[in-house]
Amino acid sequence: MISKPLQDQFEWSISNILTCDDAHVSRVVESELSIKLDIDESLVKSLAMWLGKDYGTEEFDCSKCIARIDSFERKIRELPKMLLIFAKTTDHDQFPLEMDLSELMDGSKPAKLSLMGIVYRKSIDKEKVYVSIVRKQDKWIKFVPGAKMEEVEDFKQVKPLLLIYK
Numbered sequence: 001m002i003s004k005p006l007q008d009q010f011e012w013s014i015s016n017i018l019t020c021d022d023a024h025v026s027r028v029v030e031s032e033l034s035i036k037l038d039i040d041e042s043l044v045k046s047l048a049m050w051l052g053k054d055y056g057t058e059e060f061d062c063s064k065c066i067a068r069i070d071s072f073e074r075k076i077r078e079l080p081k082m083l084l085i086f087a088k089t090t091d092h093d094q095f096p097l098e099m100d101l102s103e104l105m106d107g108s109k110p111a112k113l114s115l116m117g118i119v120y121r122k123s124i125d126k127e128k129v130y131v132s133i134v135r136k137q138d139k140w141i142k143f144v145p146g147a148k149m150e151e152v153e154d155f156k157q158v159k160p161l162l163l164i165y166k
């Protein structure tokens, strides 16, 4: 069970939009807290691919009849206050500062998100540490364990493990 405050911040929902042979449309909604993505080309494309993944053995029935489900589509029903994306693999420079997910939404909802922070791993004195860079108004502040925080200009070369959008 996940605590309510976490849910309020990070939970988002996805519509499985099913259309049967008789053209009935039904929706099955599921929720997510964070996702793991392979990010190769662009983050928006990777999200689209993740949404469009083949469900293979998963089966849904039409809510109105017994006809076969003919088409299956997944869209974002509602975005969370904070979108957490764990990057399984990422090439650098694949995370945009701003992104528009409106084409992935179920219905026309504004879906412009801004990068709020990233977390990545770095070796310092042979030790692996987690470094975070967070947006503070127009500035980017870097936090390295055991060091003073500092403002950074360019961090597009790092390979993030976690991306936070709002």
Ligand SMILES: [Zn+2]
Binding pocket: 020, 021, 022, 023, 024, 062, 063, 064, 065, 066, 067
């Ligand atoms: Zn039907």
